[in-house]
Amino acid sequence: MNELRRLSGAAASLAALCAVLPAWAYIAGIASFAGVYICRLVLVYRFAVRALDRVQPVHIPSLLNALVGRSDSTGIEQRSRRSRNPRDTPRSR
Structure with missing residues (x-):
């Protein structure tokens, strides 16, 4: 229960801090976040x-899995092999 009170106090102080910021600070923050995100995508x-x-x-296939963020054991190559199997069509199931 004590943690809940601490959380609401932190949220209230954050809301009070954000209420004092001028509009240009919000616009600059959003623009800088977008710029950093685009630069990250370009570098990746x-x-x-x-x-x-x-x-x-x-x-x-393992490199593409790493780029996409998949960590499952079934790779892209195995998925494409399964989809090429003529017996694996939706009609035959």
């Missing part, structure tokens, strides 16, 4: 292109 894209140029073809 450039590093991914370099990694795909240097990697052996066997490791491409």
